[in-house]
Amino acid sequence: MAFATGALNYQFLKFMIETDTELLKGIANQLRIHSIEATTAAGSGHPTSCCSAADVVAALFFGHMKYDPKNPHYYNNDRFILSKGHAAPLLYAVWAENGFVPVAELLKLRQFGNDLEGHPTPRLAFADVATGSLGQGLGVGAGMALAARQDKLDYNTYVLLGDGEIAEGAVWEAASFAGIYKLNNLIAIVDANRLGQSQATAFGHDINVYRDRFKAFGWRVEEVDGHDIEEIIEVLGGVGLDDKPLAIIAKTYKGAGVSFLQDQDGWHGRPLNQEEAARAVAELQPSAKSGLGVPIPAPTNLPAPELTAPASYPAISYKLGDQIATREAYGTALVRVGGADLRVVAMDGDTKNSTFSDKFFKQFPERFTECFIAEQNLVAVAVGFATRGHVPFASTFATFFTRAADQIRVAGISQANVKLVGSHVGISIGEDGPSQMALEDLALMRAIVGSTVLYPAEAVATEKLVEQMAQHKGLCFLRTSRPKTPVIYGNDETFPIGGAKVLRTGDKATVVAAGVTLFEALKAADQLLAEGIKITVVDAYSIKPLGKAEILAAAQKTNLTVITVEDHYTEGGLGDAVAGELSSAGVKVHKLAVNGLPRSGHAAELMAAFGIDAAAIVKTVKAL
């Protein structure tokens, strides 16, 4: 039996004496029974992945964690993230056995319309985030743990990982981050059951490997027999006794507790048939115990953090014609908005002097988190803060959010209230070359469920959109640019999400632009006007939802002819958005976009070469 590092404390001794380990073992078996019966009823699912973790989970929820089982959202509840989301039935069983979910519901697992889905989502009050895309839980947990510290709350955050998912780099980004910030209120538990989906994991039961890795990443590590409740409870008693995050490596067996499942190949993601389920339940039933009525330790009654949205933000005062890059306006806006809105926190991936989030960092260092060059974790930490009522603004070069595409996808499924701000978009960044140019970000961000995608052309629009991002609930992406652009809007202009601005009107064609190309469109309009050709120019600052009504109204006055011009690849960006939304109304969209692999060069050279500058617009208008 391993002893927890650090001094034994009174709490722990008291708990060890009081803990009824037989009861916990019995509850674990009850959780196994539920998991097996539910997956058999569903005809799909991962019962053996539930069985390996059942003892650990029983010990956590019925013998260790402090939470109000009647109110999963209570702000000082200990948090639990099932990073190995395929063990969902185990989590559902817990919340049935603690009385929150009616037991009969469990048999509706995976049925259409039931919130007990194949993998947890925040449709359930007890799931803060969607899991099931492996390796994402620890970063979110790190964000929660940091939020607890900031909010002066004493809840702990527990993350249950599978051993297979330890191969995901995102786990190590999070581990490094937690080590750096000494998040001793974060506990990772690795359910090392040896078997992956298609074969054994790389390290099987050589759990020294996991121990050495977490240690090297700045964690305290404890190893336990994951089916020995005493050991588990003892090690859990040491939570918070050190200044490091704690990793518990639990050596377990897939299918544990059932003779014909335990440690057997070929059972991943496979439910038992009725007969097998009956046999398994017969083995487990004799020692199974109900969790109903078991007293759950109450969370501490600390003051709730004040996290309410302000009614308004201070005014802005720009001068028309001032040259300010939207990325810089973003930094200014964040300081202004964040000054009035204490929910706002910010984080960056070591690009804060480029994204201008460093303005916020300098003003409000206690609300800023440097996440270093680890964009997956940057997004995960933001999601973690969002689950705790904060409004996180995460920034990096827009193209490096592509590194976190899966975290962003899952944040969409989680309906997370995160704000992503990507700078240095498009070929207009110039000399750094294609690896630094975001040319696919609109495609990616548009395809995130429930997302809002904003693309201001100048400072006033940026400021107003940052305000709205803070107020709008849901995942928002703000696309900022490197080049300076002139202020063209008055300080009182409003920029509703889903709107568009008509800046010039004509009859020949409607040019829809955004960001840097808006100024090319305006230049083209001026040149064409000198030749007596009038065009309409629309600023599509809201890419999703698109300012559909404004664009359609404009197009209807230009013979339904629309030219889109964008600093983005041809696919999935502004042009596709306009065509996809308005072609059914007969709008004919001619796309000007970056249609090949760019290279280094001056912004103007590149915009000319790829046909997204004023000259290209003029030429296209004339050709129509």
Added chain:
Amino acid sequence: MAFATGALNYQFLKFMIETDTELLKGIANQLRIHSIEATTAAGSGHPTSCCSAADVVAALFFGHMKYDPKNPHYYNNDRFILSKGHAAPLLYAVWAENGFVPVAELLKLRQFGNDLEGHPTPRLAFADVATGSLGQGLGVGAGMALAARQDKLDYNTYVLLGDGEIAEGAVWEAASFAGIYKLNNLIAIVDANRLGQSQATAFGHDINVYRDRFKAFGWRVEEVDGHDIEEIIEVLGGVGLDDKPLAIIAKTYKGAGVSFLQDQDGWHGRPLNQEEAARAVAELQPSAKSGLGVPIPAPTNLPAPELTAPASYPAISYKLGDQIATREAYGTALVRVGGADLRVVAMDGDTKNSTFSDKFFKQFPERFTECFIAEQNLVAVAVGFATRGHVPFASTFATFFTRAADQIRVAGISQANVKLVGSHVGISIGEDGPSQMALEDLALMRAIVGSTVLYPAEAVATEKLVEQMAQHKGLCFLRTSRPKTPVIYGNDETFPIGGAKVLRTGDKATVVAAGVTLFEALKAADQLLAEGIKITVVDAYSIKPLGKAEILAAAQKTNLTVITVEDHYTEGGLGDAVAGELSSAGVKVHKLAVNGLPRSGHAAELMAAFGIDAAAIVKTVKAL
């Protein structure tokens, strides 16, 4: 002075005696001079990030690596990946000093039209892959190292990383992989210069942290003073002496060699002005030495691997009406194609029994690599194999390729010949729920520069498309489905990339579908026909390039009315592709797609709920 682990060998002693360390120090300073002058001429770039690595790079290229400087592509050259791609001028300086690039070219750095871009791309013969999105080099290097072993070649692969990029999870996916496969022909060199972009790295010069991490991930680790040529050369002498990959942690100073730059904050990504450059060069010049004429050790003359494309593949024999999921047909196709095409290798992320790549694994285990649950590395390893003339097919659930979105983006910039095969797409996977459903993959893959995106509906199309993926040079994505679908094409049908198939003709509307929705469209066509309404049904198996001509021709016979129906989100998929390409021709596209957050349920329930089934198509046709 540290001694290399393992026995000293004759080669090493001989080299130590022969090595002119003063010459290498002089070459390092010449590389510094070039890096400073080039970035000053360009007016942008990262001279101080070049200076920190100059000694290591000089030692590698002029005192250790075996390669033919006249033929960077020679198949048995040692490989070098500049993972910290922002130090590009240093790499260009090397290839000028070894005679491959005219020295005068260096001053054209970052100019439009010149291949010496801000970050390296394979437009340059000596860059196998694009770098600049940090943390990607080691995985590619691991793929190359594994390819060397498979091809029975003795080249080593050297990857130079910055210390900042060590925070990227992708580095640890690669490190774990290299440790598991004991790639002792892979050498990671960490240029630990302490300073990131916006602040110091998390660990500064505490290089024990890096040592402990690489050790825990299965590497042999050596620490060196990165400005001590003797130490560097000595440690390099130990390459291959162990059965583990070797990590060399080089303690360096950013801006090393120039008094007013060395170890100073505020110099990241900042070129020197003319006066500063002159001062820096004045400091470096006295000890600078040319690399021209320095003998470079020749690579071993081993037999070149036979990696040529076959003229054809064995025939297929399916029966019309057979029920086969496209994911399973993919596995069958890979065995058939790979049997005839020895360039083909395959890899998977522990989903091989779901993607059916396990068919290939069982048949050709020596050409299959299990990458475990680490999709970024899965793609990076595939890219590494592709650079060595193999045709890698990497598979996982389609939505988990989103985890590797940035690697895929950069593979596009690298014009890498990789084949990605994503299974389990869309809501038609059913019960597992949204985290497992690929609903954004078409948007993502379409927006990759130079990509080909294919989406077969049944087995024959899958087989033929896999053949073409093997023959087509460039990044291809094949989207396969979970449900079984009937064979509807004859064995001799051809499926050219960029084509589409018209399966029904009518006058009312053209329905464009792909994958599982094709069968809904056919069902709808039958139902409508029974009511006397005729529609055209098009199988858009080639999403990018789109079968534009076929779809337009069909639409022209249905009053330009097109209905697209897809198992993908509304944004960036088939509907946007058709609208984006054809709205300029007046085609009116009505999109049926997944327009909200899905949930668990039966496939049919979900397809009905989200309006992408036969009933929805019938209803839409009637409404038009």
